[in-house]
Amino acid sequence: MNAEELKSRAAELKVLAELKSPEELKAATEHSVRGFRAVLFGEKAFRTDLVVFIVCTLVAFLLPVSWCERALMVYTVFMALMAEIINTAIETVVDRISTEFNELSGRAKDIASCLVFAAFFGAGICWAVIVFGLVWDRFFAAKGV
Numbered sequence: 001m002n003a004e005e006l007k008s009r010a011a012e013l014k015v016l017a018e019l020k021s022p023e024e025l026k027a028a029t030e031h032s033v034r035g036f037r038a039v040l041f042g043e044k045a046f047r048t049d050l051v052v053f054i055v056c057t058l059v060a061f062l063l064p065v066s067w068c069e070r071a072l073m074v075y076t077v078f079m080a081l082m083a084e085i086i087n088t089a090i091e092t093v094v095d096r097i098s099t100e101f102n103e104l105s106g107r108a109k110d111i112a113s114c115l116v117f118a119a120f121f122g123a124g125i126c127w128a129v130i131v132f133g134l135v136w137d138r139f140f141a142a143k144g145v
Contacts, residue, residue: 039088045116049084053077056127069130076123083119087112 020028039046060073090112094105 035085039085043084043088046081046084046088049081049116053081056123063131063134065130065134073127073130076119076126080116080119080123083116087116 040050056077057074060070063070063073065073091109094108098105
């Protein structure tokens with residue numbers, strides 16, 4: 001590398017190394033809180049999914065599973081909750097563009113809804129595998145099956 005390339009590379013690294021100022025972190029936090037409040041108070045589906053997340057988290061901590069399995073159970077339902085937030089964001093942007101029916105707008109909303117379904121389906125599979133293993137260990141493995 002020549003001197004000019006080294007200076008350019010050093011400048012790139014300096015930009016990458018910069019941290020947000022406390023004011024920027026405060027502003028980012030305020031935006032996030034505002035977004036959370038919008039989805040919490042504006043979306044019935046999110047409130048329902050939040051209740052599911054809380055109940056599943058409590059159940060995961062009551063089941064006699066390993067910490068790794070417990071973390072996976074909670075994480076998969078949390079990802080489904082995040083998918084609902086993404087779905088809401090997409091629906092909001094589509095509605096901002098136009099509230100009249102449009103095939104592409106409908107497709108975007110359907111795909112976002114599919115994301116939520118897929119996330120909960122994946123969480124369900126995770127939970128089923130872990131609970132099946134728990135039931136198998138408790139009732140069948142003890143009997144030598």
